[in-house]
Amino acid sequence: MAAIVPRTDSPGTDVFAIRHGFFIVRSDLGCFLQVLDLCLGQDIKVWDLHPACRGGDHYLGDPTSSAIYLLRGDSFYEVLDLSSEPPSSALPLHPSCQGGDHYAFSEGRFFVFFLMRGVVLSVADLATGATAKEICLEPTLLHGLYYYGADATHLACFRMDEENGLRCHLFATTGHESFPVHPDVVSFLPGGLALTHGAAFGAWECLKLISNATDLPMPSSHEITRRVGYSKLAFSQTYHITGSLDPESLAVSLLQHHFSLPAAYGGLGLRTEQEEWEEAAEEEEPLRVILQPRQKLYWWHYRLGLGKEPILFCRSLKVTRTPSPPTHIPLPPADC
Incomplete structure (x- = not known):
């Protein structure tokens, strides 16, 4: 707990x-x-x-x-x-x-x-x-x-x-x-967000699988659609805000601090200030590759959340040749 x-x-x-x-x-x-x-x-x-x-x-x-x-x-x-x-x-x-x-x-x-x-x-x-x-x-x-x-x-x-x-x-x-x-x-x-919303998680999500089932190299063109930014609907508070603060900036500050906490307090020990903290939106990215015979490529997107709810969709994309997600964490540790 x-x-x-x-x-x-x-x-x-x-x-x-x-x-x-x-x-x-x-x-x-x-x-x-x-x-x-x-x-x-x-x-x-x-x-x-x-x-x-x-x-x-x-x-x-x-x-x-x-x-x-x-x-x-x-x-x-x-x-x-x-x-x-x-x-x-x-x-x-x-x-x-x-x-x-x-x-x-x-x-x-x-x-x-x-x-x-x-x-x-x-x-x-x-x-x-x-x-x-x-x-x-x-x-x-x-x-x-x-x-x-x-x-x-x-x-x-x-x-x-x-x-x-x-x-x-x-x-x-x-x-x-x-x-x-x-x-x-x-x-x-x-640390309170882990008690009310669930512990923080960071995980790679597979966005797209492309494959070549033939015995010949094959040029391939695709569009990868991904979300980037912060899902405001997934996290909200009912505080009455006064002064120069506003509900959105307070929510972002609470989340950024929580993601930076160690796992003992339900955090991830990661810094997220440099990520896109605007309202999440879909982006399309063109993808052109030459697939080798019998080759499969998996495209991954990193996201963070609380409990089971994704909240922050990072810009990092990674590709692997196997269905196993990348092991690299694309965010700096909080003690940097």
């Missing part, structure tokens, strides 16, 4: 809540998602992330107010809107609050998660480390993907369930609760 990419492997991605809803930041895509309810997927909006707000190490919010905190290095900013420029002056993180794996806000306090030690540091102020308390995490809570303050009294985390996919786990001293995350929210997370 594919999995969501954890925050530790996706710098600049984070989850938090303020009184206006829940937010998922995708710094790599330059945008963030806002939703009223993670489980119901109500009123999903996607906003531009201000360039000065990109590249944060952590993003957290106060579920009872409009306060958002952006942590970068050993400093942090308090902002009210991630689509606007943050204040120029930053506050220093207290040494005891530095180097956390995750940060959250709830119960009027900041929580710094140190998962290797299995503890959470609770402080009243990130700058002073005032009234610090260290809390041991239960072993079952050490494997969250993203931790955040869900409301005034609960911390929460996203965690993969082998049977039920991505779930939101609320935890407090009174016990735990677990809820499914809405598919449209899951799709926005890195």
